[in-house]
Amino acid sequence: MKIISGSRAFQKLHIKNCVVTLGNFDGVHRGHQKIIRKAIARARAIDGSAVVYTFDPHPLNVLRPAQEPPKITTFEEKAHLIATLGVDYLVCEHFTKLFAQKAPEDFLQDVICKRLQPAEIVIGHDYSFGRGRNGSVALLEQAGLQQGFSVHVEPDIRDRNIPVRSTTIRNMITEGRVSLAAKLLGCDYRMSGTVVHGKKRRIGFPTANLSHIKDLVPHNGVYAVLADTPYGTYGGVVNIGFNPTFEGKKRTIEAHVFDFYDDLYGRDITLRFVRKIRLEKKFDSAEELKQQIARDIDKARGILASRTNSR
Numbered sequence: 001m002k003i004i005s006g007s008r009a010f011q012k013l014h015i016k017n018c019v020v021t022l023g024n025f026d027g028v029h030r031g032h033q034k035i036i037r038k039a040i041a042r043a044r045a046i047d048g049s050a051v052v053y054t055f056d057p058h059p060l061n062v063l064r065p066a067q068e069p070p071k072i073t074t075f076e077e078k079a080h081l082i083a084t085l086g087v088d089y090l091v092c093e094h095f096t097k098l099f100a101q102k103a104p105e106d107f108l109q110d111v112i113c114k115r116l117q118p119a120e121i122v123i124g125h126d127y128s129f130g131r132g133r134n135g136s137v138a139l140l141e142q143a144g145l146q147q148g149f150s151v152h153v154e155p156d157i158r159d160r161n162i163p164v165r166s167t168t169i170r171n172m173i174t175e176g177r178v179s180l181a182a183k184l185l186g187c188d189y190r191m192s193g194t195v196v197h198g199k200k201r202r203i204g205f206p207t208a209n210l211s212h213i214k215d216l217v218p219h220n221g222v223y224a225v226l227a228d229t230p231y232g233t234y235g236g237v238v239n240i241g242f243n244p245t246f247e248g249k250k251r252t253i254e255a256h257v258f259d260f261y262d263d264l265y266g267r268d269i270t271l272r273f274v275r276k277i278r279l280e281k282k283f284d285s286a287e288e289l290k291q292q293i294a295r296d297i298d299k300a301r302g303i304l305a306s307r308t309n310s311r
Helices: 007-011 030-045 059-063 075-085 104-116 137-147 166-174 178-185 286-309
Strands: 002-005 018-022 049-056 089-094 118-124 150-154 189-196 208-212 221-229 232-241 252-257 268-279
Touching (some): 007 104, 018 030, 030 049, 030 075, 049 075, 104 118, 104 137, 118 137, 137 150, 208 268, 221 252, 221 286, 232 268, 232 286, 252 268
Parallel strands (some): 018 049, 118 150
Antiparallel strands (some): 189 208, 189 268, 221 232, 221 268, 232 252
């Protein structure tokens, strides 16, 4: 997959027979995957190219920063997930206040028709565009009739009657329901960061403190995780919270990686949240906490083992 910086740059490539899908695609969840796979299938059917058009930064980051939702995926994560689906081109438009002023009709003509030049477009049923998000699916379909491209509108998908949407997934993650969020995402929720030095507490379980780059952090508690390290993937447990047993003042993400004996300080790792084990709790002593951590580890090992055996 080639990543193109903006629709102007894409126009200069003179790509023919493009099947384009447009959206923010935060999380690249199962609903997004359905739309993107439809675009890929249509592109293959007409011997064309599958193109995903998106923005960075998020429009709300520019227009109303206080209202911007925390991201499920960074742009790098989003691009990687889109690439794994088999997309040919990812066009990332730099979103600015000036760009936000484009009326829907201008966005249609300048960006979609002139620069992207789609043979077909695939979108979700609630897709909107242009200033104030006033551009509708109906307006896009009308333009398609005039300009000669077809529009495919994909309905929402549901999992046990839960709509697969980015907002729903964000809420699940912030509530600690990471295993349910994973069902809607189609993969575990991931957080990457650099291992930094934390407060050294000798309770028999070495931990790696993660300096994370995401604002979307699961609810305080203990989780069974998979840790992707430069040395391979290991099981582990993660505590998110304030370490109330030690009167902690700062929220931290501390991972104990199973059967790992190398040095991770300064290294980048990714944590994949599998299941929440328990809420964070204040214990009466370090020894009581140590005993609980041992139980958490046993439970996490069981969760990870049963997951491996079920595959």
